[in-house]
Amino acid sequence: MKRPAIEPGTIxxxxxxxxxxxxxxxxxxxxxxxxxxxxxxxxxxxxTVARCLAGLHYLPGSFCAIDGEIWQxxxxxxxxxxxxxxxxxxxxxxxxxxxxxRNLLYxxxxxxxxxxxxxxxxxxxxxxxxxxxxxxxSPHKLSGGERQRVAIGRALLSQPRLLLMDEPLSAxxxxxxxxILPFLERLHARLSLPVFxxxxxxxxxxxLADHLVLMQHGHVVGAGPLQVLxxxxxxxLAAAREAAISLDATAEHYDxxxxxxxxxVSGGRLLVPAPRVAAGKRQRxxxxxxxxxIARAAPDASSILNVLPARIVSKSPLGPGEVIVVLALGADGxxxxxxxxxxxxxxxxxxxxxxxxxxxxxKGVSLVPGPDGAASEAxxxxxxxxxxxxxxxxxxxxxxxxxxxxxxxxxIKSPGVRRCSELETxxxxxxxxx
Amino acid sequence: xxGLPPELWQSxxxxxxLAAITTVILLVVATxxxxxxxxxxxxxxxxxxxxxxxxxxxxxxxxxxYLLVTLGPNGPGGSIASLWGGRTLAFTFEGLVIGSVxxxxxxxxxxxxxxxxAIGDRPLEVAATLRASPRRAFWTVAVPxxxxxxxxxxxxxxxxxxxxxxxxxxxxxxxxxxxKVLSVAIFDYxxxxxxxxxxxxxxxxxxxxxxxxxxxxxxxxxxxxVRP
Amino acid sequence: MRFSKSxxxxxxxxTWVLTSTNLPAAQTNVAVAANFTEVAKEIAAAFKAKTSxxxxxxxxxxxxxxxxxxxxAPFQVFLSADDARPKKLVDDxxxxxxxxxxxxxxxxxxxxxxxxxxKGEETLKAASFAKLAIINPVAAPYGAAAVxxxxxxxxYDALKPKIVEGATVVQAFQFVETGNAELGFIxxxxxxxxxxxxxxxxxxxxxxxxxxxxxxxxxxxPNEAATSFIAFLRSPExxxxxxxxxxVLDGQS
Numbered sequence: 001m002k003r004p005a006i007e008p009g010t011i012x013x014x015x016x017x018x019x020x021x022x023x024x025x026x027x028x029x030x031x032x033x034x035x036x037x038x039x040x041x042x043x044x045x046x047x048t049v050a051r052c053l054a055g056l057h058y059l060p061g062s063f064c065a066i067d068g069e070i071w072q073x074x075x076x077x078x079x080x081x082x083x084x085x086x087x088x089x090x091x092x093x094x095x096x097x098x099x100x101x102r103n104l105l106y107x108x109x110x111x112x113x114x115x116x117x118x119x120x121x122x123x124x125x126x127x128x129x130x131x132x133x134x135x136x137x138s139p140h141k142l143s144g145g146e147r148q149r150v151a152i153g154r155a156l157l158s159q160p161r162l163l164l165m166d167e168p169l170s171a172x173x174x175x176x177x178x179x180i181l182p183f184l185e186r187l188h189a190r191l192s193l194p195v196f197x198x199x200x201x202x203x204x205x206x207x208l209a210d211h212l213v214l215m216q217h218g219h220v221v222g223a224g225p226l227q228v229l230x231x232x233x234x235x236x237l238a239a240a241r242e243a244a245i246s247l248d249a250t251a252e253h254y255d256x257x258x259x260x261x262x263x264x265v266s267g268g269r270l271l272v273p274a275p276r277v278a279a280g281k282r283q284r285x286x287x288x289x290x291x292x293x294i295a296r297a298a299p300d301a302s303s304i305l306n307v308l309p310a311r312i313v314s315k316s317p318l319g320p321g322e323v324i325v326v327l328a329l330g331a332d333g334x335x336x337x338x339x340x341x342x343x344x345x346x347x348x349x350x351x352x353x354x355x356x357x358x359x360x361x362x363k364g365v366s367l368v369p370g371p372d373g374a375a376s377e378a379x380x381x382x383x384x385x386x387x388x389x390x391x392x393x394x395x396x397x398x399x400x401x402x403x404x405x406x407x408x409x410x411x412i413k414s415p416g417v418r419r420c421s422e423l424e425t426x427x428x429x430x431x432x433x434x
Numbered sequence: 435x436x437g438l439p440p441e442l443w444q445s446x447x448x449x450x451x452l453a454a455i456t457t458v459i460l461l462v463v464a465t466x467x468x469x470x471x472x473x474x475x476x477x478x479x480x481x482x483x484x485x486x487x488x489x490x491x492x493x494x495x496x497x498x499x500y501l502l503v504t505l506g507p508n509g510p511g512g513s514i515a516s517l518w519g520g521r522t523l524a525f526t527f528e529g530l531v532i533g534s535v536x537x538x539x540x541x542x543x544x545x546x547x548x549x550x551x552a553i554g555d556r557p558l559e560v561a562a563t564l565r566a567s568p569r570r571a572f573w574t575v576a577v578p579x580x581x582x583x584x585x586x587x588x589x590x591x592x593x594x595x596x597x598x599x600x601x602x603x604x605x606x607x608x609x610x611x612x613x614k615v616l617s618v619a620i621f622d623y624x625x626x627x628x629x630x631x632x633x634x635x636x637x638x639x640x641x642x643x644x645x646x647x648x649x650x651x652x653x654x655x656x657x658x659x660v661r662p
Numbered sequence: 663m664r665f666s667k668s669x670x671x672x673x674x675x676x677t678w679v680l681t682s683t684n685l686p687a688a689q690t691n692v693a694v695a696a697n698f699t700e701v702a703k704e705i706a707a708a709f710k711a712k713t714s715x716x717x718x719x720x721x722x723x724x725x726x727x728x729x730x731x732x733x734x735a736p737f738q739v740f741l742s743a744d745d746a747r748p749k750k751l752v753d754d755x756x757x758x759x760x761x762x763x764x765x766x767x768x769x770x771x772x773x774x775x776x777x778x779x780x781k782g783e784e785t786l787k788a789a790s791f792a793k794l795a796i797i798n799p800v801a802a803p804y805g806a807a808a809v810x811x812x813x814x815x816x817x818y819d820a821l822k823p824k825i826v827e828g829a830t831v832v833q834a835f836q837f838v839e840t841g842n843a844e845l846g847f848i849x850x851x852x853x854x855x856x857x858x859x860x861x862x863x864x865x866x867x868x869x870x871x872x873x874x875x876x877x878x879x880x881x882x883x884p885n886e887a888a889t890s891f892i893a894f895l896r897s898p899e900x901x902x903x904x905x906x907x908x909x910v911l912d913g914q915s
Contacts, residue, residue: 056559080562081571087563093556097578106574107564158564499836506842521792524842525826604833607826607843608798621829625725625801 004029008068011036011162011194015052017059024048024059028223030211032067032162035188035195037205037226040215046198049215050164053196054087055080066162067194086155088165092147094139100150101135107158120191125153128190129183145176149183156191163195169204177204184208202237206246206286207368231326231337233316238324243289243339246368251281263365267328267335268308272365284368289324289339291364296350298359306362312354313337315347323347327360338362441610442619442631449616452527453595456534457542460591461584463535464542468583469576471543472550483547487540497537498604505529505605525607530615533601538594542587549583550576582657586650593646597639688887689716691736693727695743695874697768697804697831697849701907702741708903709894715887723830725801731756731879738882739891741765741874744803748877761878765895766909768872770807770864773838773853774845780860785845786817791824795837795846798827805834807869808847814868850908873912 004012007029014027024045030036038046051057053064055071055078064072071078086107094103104125105112112122126132129149139147148168155163168184169177181204188195188208199205205212205226212229214222214237222235230237230245237243249263249270254277261274263283270285277283298307311333313326321344329335338360352358471483489497502524505511511523511532523529553576561571577584599617606613608622616635623632694702699721706717717739720727724743731737731751740757742748745764751757774780779791786794799805805827812818826842828834831849838846850863876895882888894900901911 054563056562080559081565081567084565085563087560089556089560091556093560095557095560095575095579097575097581106561107566154564164563502836502840502842506840508841512841521844522842524837524840525793603829604836607793607795607828607837609826622798622800624729625723625798627725627728 004063004065006065006068006070009033010065011067012063012065013049013053014063015049015059016062019048019057019059022048022218024052024218026213026215026218026220028213028220030213030223032194033192034210035197035208036211036213037209038196038198038213038215039200039202039205041200043217044215045218046200046215047166048218049213050087050166050196050198053162054085054164055083056087084159084161086158086160086163088148088151088155088163088168090167090171092139092144092151094142094147094150094154096139098139099135100131100137100139100142103139103150104131104135104154104157106154109159112157112159119159120156122157124190125156128186129153143176144172145179148172148176148180152180152183152187156187156193160193163193164198165195166198167200168197170199170201181207202242206244207284209246227337231339233314233324233326238289238326238339239316239318241290243324243341244286245289245336245338247285247287247336249283249285251277251279251283253279265329265336267310267330270308270362270365271305272367274367286366286368287338287362288364288366289341291362292327292338292340293361293363294325294327294340294342294346294350294352295359295361296352299361302361304361304363306365308360308362310335310338310358310360312352312356312358314354315352317344321345325352327358329360331357333357439631441614442635444611445614445616445619448527448611448614449596452530452534452615453592455531456538456595457588457592459531459535460538460542461588464539464546464587464591465577465584468543468546469550469572472547483543486543489537490540494537494598494600495604497533498601501529501533501536501601501605505532524605525609525613527612529605530602530613533605534595534598537598537601538591541594542591545583545586545590546580547583549580549586552583553579582653585653585657589646589650589653593643596642687714687716688885689718690738690882690885690887690891691718691720692739692741692888692891693731693735693737694719694721694741695724695727696721697743697802697851698741698766698874699832700854701766701851701904701909704903705895705900708899709891712899713887713890713894715890717887717891723801724803736881738879738885738888739876740879741876741895743768743872743874745873745875748875751877751879755880757877757879758883761892762875763896764873764912765876765900766874766904767912768804768807768874769850769866769908769910770804770811770847770869770872771850771853772845772847772862772864773859774861775838775841775859776844777858777860780845780862782862783815785862786812786815786821789817789821789824791844793826793837793843794821794824795826795828795834795843795848797831797834797848798829801829802831803872803874804831804847804849807864807872810869811847811864854907874909 004014009032010029011032012029016025018024022045026045026049038049040046048057052059052062058077061074062072070076071083095106098106104122108122126135129152131149131153134142134146134150139150142150152168169180172180185208197205197208209226211224212222212226213220214229214235222229222232226246229235230243232238247265249265251261252264252269253262256276259273260271261277263270263272263285265285295307308329309331310327310329313328313333315323315325318324318341322341323344325340325342327338327340329338340360471479503509505523507521511529512521515521515523520526523532557575557579558571561575566574597617599621602613602615602618603621606615606618608614608618616639620632620635623629623635692702702719706719709715709717720737724747727737727740727742728747728751731740732754740748740751748757748762752759752762772780772785779785796808797805799809809818812821826837828837831852834846835848835852837843838848853861876892878888878892905911
């Protein structure tokens with residue numbers, strides 16, 4: 001195998017070989033920052049990749065370099081305990097003979113109490129994960145969610161330079177997942193640590209991930225920014241019934257009279273009803289392909305709030321009678337991409353062609369209660385209460401797991417994603433016409 | 435117990451000393467052995483495990499006879515003994531310790547091995563991801579989690595050494611203060627038809643055995659509570 | 663259940679065989695002191711050839727047999743290694759009074775595997791050896807005889823730290839045979855093979871005769887095989903065998 005050039009700032013991996021009956025051939029390069037989700041059906045090799053990154057599996061002839069540091073090549077293999085990683089397993093796997101506190105400190109350096117610029121402090125972790133009340137308990141007296149929070153804290157306190165989370169929520173029931181997710185989002189917001197988040201649940205990924213590695217049958221079928229992969233019609237995500245694009249927006253203005261926030265995304269602005277949001281806040285949005293329709297001209301009287309100029313990038317067939325259209329926002333087509341699912345008949349009747357300037361009508365935008373969202377401002381157990389209260393008042397979007405071929409994905413609901421449905425108000429002015 | 439002659443107390447003390455030393459040696463030897471047996475996937479590991487388990491099935495006279503030959507002047511025991519000018523390791527306290535270690539080995543290895551196997555890979559993987567070297571993971575995770583197995587092994591090893599008879603008879607030579615342990619002393623009293631002393635000693639052994647088995651049961655019960 | 667039926671049937675047949683005195687062939691269980699093992703086997707074979715009765719032999723230490731017999735062990739004849747236990751069994755009311763007699767007188771020998779090592783009592787007095795094997799004197803008369811010999815020679819206290827005890831004659835023999843003890847006091851009857859090593863037949867003046875007594879147990883009184891075996895033990899045929907193994911007969915020592 002030819003060794004790739006080492007690039008600082010990236011995580012380079014090429015794992016090849018077989019373990020038992022399973023054969024893996026997974027290569028990818030992702031940035032060494034933010035959350036990279038590894039997504040795929042059960043048995044696609046996600047966990048094997050994570051275990052290879054951790055050094056828990058040894059595949060001869062493989063390669064792995066983290067931010068310019070070689071962990072494995074043909075000459076060397078760093079053993080697990082020599083890799084600065086944190087690993088959160090599917091089951092919390094706490095040490096049953098130690099208290100919560102001693103579990104937390106097991107991998108921590110001796111002077112961990114002091115939180116500094118480049119270290120994760122003990123107090124910060126127990127505050128971040130709401131562990132104060134659990135410290136003297138024995139692991140078997142914890143609930144599933146509490147155990148997983150301790151496991152996350154324990155991994156963080158070992159001062160990892162890479163955090164691997166192998167389906168940390170999949171063994172938990174829905175309410176417990178909702179207990180943990182806000183903590184993960186806060187983690188993401190507060191720590192600059194690169195994270196691999198392994199999941200077969202797209203709704204978790206839409207909430208947390210910046211980058212995505214898409215796996216199928218032991219191969220990487222796509223790797224890159226989440227939005228890019230979501231909007232790539234050649235990949236299974238865009239072709240799925242629940243296809244959606246996750247966008248990171250910035251709040252610009254809040255209109256208290258109508259309760260609307262103006263969110264700027266690349267190439268346009270969206271108006272979304274929401275609790276008060278301070279200007280400048282980052283906010284993750286989810287826009288489903290089924291919530292976007294296309295108009296040749298801006299409608300002059302419509303209840304649809306968000307009509308944005310856009311350019312058609314591509315069109316791909318999607319089952320009988322439907323097409324999936326990739327749109328780029330902005331009259332110049334340089335903005336963020338959206339997916340629109342429309343009928344083939346509409347495509348033909350409107351005379352749409354690629355590279356045509358059109359209007360994207362966005363019927364619904366979901367606000368993901370991200371790290372800076374209202375849900376996670378309170379600390380510790382209060383955060384759970386706050387989140388519960390917040391979630392009680394809204395309806396949940398239901399999104400089926402991605403219909404990947406041979407997918408074992410379960411039917412899931414994503415309560416953390418707030419869906420703002422179509423509003424019965426007329427849009428005051430049409431966006432600049434093409 | 436004032437009715438017992440002093441040579442009997444010597445036997446009691448000797449027995450306790452033998453069992454204690456044997457148990458300590460067994461824990462030292464059995465721990466790495468049990469660890470290897472629990473972790474190894476090699477098929478000859480089972481062959482080794484079987485060899486260790488042989489004393490469970492073989493009559494002590496078989497092991498005793500082999501030991502007599504092995505410990506003797508023509509065997510390795512004789513070479514070792516010659517280091518300090520001895521001829522043989524038979525009839526010595528050291529020889530008895532060697533015999534007891536071999537004979538009680540399965541009683542210590544088995545529970546510790548089972549306890550190690552019950553831990554599984556995961557806690558050790560977790561420890562490795564927390565920067566613990568294999569050595570640290572062994573001492574701070576595997577050993578503490580296998581504690582009930584160590585307790586059971588130690589109690590069984592001690593008790594079995596106290597109770598062994600056939601082997602001691604064959605390699606001991608019945609030397610007071612050196613190899614005349616409790617079980618042999620009881621044998622002597624029975625042989626001499628001194629049933630009063632035999633009764634007292636035998637009764638003591640029954641109480642000891644009861645205490646041992648009760649202790650074991652309590653250990654198992656407690657460990658079940660601690661680790662659901 | 664077929665099994666228990668057949669067991670009952672077998673038990674019935676056995677009882678009938680054992681209790682019937684009319685039958686030409688009967689069976690008896692004989693407890694034999696370990697030192698007499700080889701001799702007893704040969705005698706039992708001759709006994710069977712002559713009377714077609716069968717003597718089923720058990721070998722062990724006399725002390726254990728005594729204990730077992732007092733606890734109801736199913737023996738009809740007891741060949742002890744001493745004369746005290748058979749007498750005691752008579753006193754206990756477990757053996758037929760007057761049936762005990764000396765079937766053999768054991769000879770004590772000091773033996774070593776090393777040729778030339780054992781020369782005589784001077785070997786004991788020189789004490790240039792590490793371990794001297796004897797048989798447990800509490801359990802076996804050969805052991806008591808060895809102690810008696812050493813006491814007579816006034817070397818017992820000096821040799822005491824070198825003494826190792828085997829629980830039976832066989833074990834004491836093994837100690838010497840395997841070389842763990844350089845020499846040992848054993849029964850002459852054990853040295854049946856080709857003469858190896860060196861030996862000193864301890865003179866009878868140095869120790870009281872090891873009278874090995876046999877006794878007919880009360881359970882054996884109605885058993886024809888048992889009574890015949892006792893009788894056969896006194897026969898010239900048996901005496902030839904006994905002498906062949908190095909025992910002395912009563913009235914000859």
